[in-house]
Amino acid sequence: MKAIKFYKAGGPDVMQYEDVRLDAPGPGEVRLRHTAIGVNYLDTYHRSGLYKLPLPSGLGFEAAGVVEAVGEGVAHLKEGDRVAYGAGPLGSYAQARNMPASRVSKLPDSIADDTAAAMMLKGMTVRYLLRETYKVKAGDTILWHAVAGGVGLIAVQWAKHLGARVIGTTSSPEKAALAKSFGCDEVINYTEENVAEQVRGLTGGKGVPVVFDGVGQATLDASLDSLSPFGLLVNFGSASGPVRNFDAGTLADKGSLFLTRPGLNTYVETDEALQANVADLFEVVGSGAVKIEVNQTYALADAVKAHEDLEGRKTTGSTVLLP
Structure with missing residues (x-):
């Protein structure tokens, strides 16, 4: 074969x-x-x-x-x-x-x-992220990077099914329109807009309790700056390269934040x-x-x-x- x-x-x-x-x-x-x-x-x-x-x-x-x-x-x-x-x-x-x-x-x-x-693989990834890493519930507002990708489009629908409000990021008007057609509430074009500023504006200055980030190094600062105090950054991918040389003190400085780097294999080990x-x-x-x-x-x-x-x-x- x-x-x-x-x-x-x-x-x-x-x-x-x-x-x-x-x-x-x-x-x-x-x-x-x-x-x-x-x-x-x-x-x-x-x-x-x-x-x-x-x-x-x-x-x-x-x-x-x-x-x-x-x-x-x-x-x-x-x-x-x-x-x-x-x-x-x-x-x-x-x-x-x-x-x-x-x-x-x-x-x-x-x-x-x-x-x-x-x-x-994409659906199983979304399931562990939304139901185990951070248990999304009705009324939550979440931020999802690269929302028009295969994982992102599944995540938008599943999060909406759970009753969440979804803010997404993408790189073009065409991808933004696609994400909205799948239910994404707000889409930020990260090539033209400041992601963290837009997220703050969309949440009354509060930020979001969780950011799901499969991009990695390029979106790290925007992700952290989009979180509310005690918020969780879920870095589940490295499309722009892995996060390196990260100072853990940054988490304290930006609001006693949490950072995790999960992987599917651990969640489906048995x-x-x-x-x-x-x-x-x-x-x-x-x-x-x-x-x-x-x-x-x-x-x-x-x-x-x-x-x-x-x-x-x-x-x-x-x-x-x-x-």
Whole structure:
């Protein structure tokens, strides 16, 4: 079968589309034939070397597909089942693969394959951020950076479903209009406006109790300056580069603030936690409360182009590779 592999860290062109041997599934595993594969900014961190991996390596954490073979000891899945996964292990950029069956979830009929591939990692991320890292409740006002991206559009809808007011940031009028069409209450264009000043103006000078920031270093100061006293900055990504050389005393100076750097793997470390997360995600998507926007599709063989467009900020919503 064909898969994407890379042998050295670097730009999109280090990815190679090549033949890979796939053995029969072992005990506790299933073999999946992928029908759609999710693309996430996290994939660029692995490919570029920002997050170190043993090389050579595959890429990708999420996909949807069909069970083609079942290993010994697997009882909850059978051949022909439609399934999806979103928490690894690494290697979803492939036509087929073997997966630990306990990390795979059976898809309900109400969710299409491309939707599932586009929503698993991003949706599971939003779920832990909004329901565990900071438990968003009705009446909260939250700030979400890069609100027109795949994670951001899911987050806007889920936060509105919980009764929150959402302020978002983005880089263009077109992306702002997209975010508003998904329910974002206010959108700040960070290329033209001072984010913290706008947030203060929109909150009567109070600031917000929580900022969800997947951008990283470039938005750090604006995020901190947007928080109310005792507020929480949730830095869950590093699209502009990781936060470095941070002085913890800044948190005291700006209002006894809190800063956390969470990751999905910790929140879904056990199979039980993973399936609880997925059940919530399937519920909000299946009910229509959260709609998944697949705005770009590429052939698996064109993964280089997909990464170029993603890093060039030419994409909105979710991106899917078709094997």
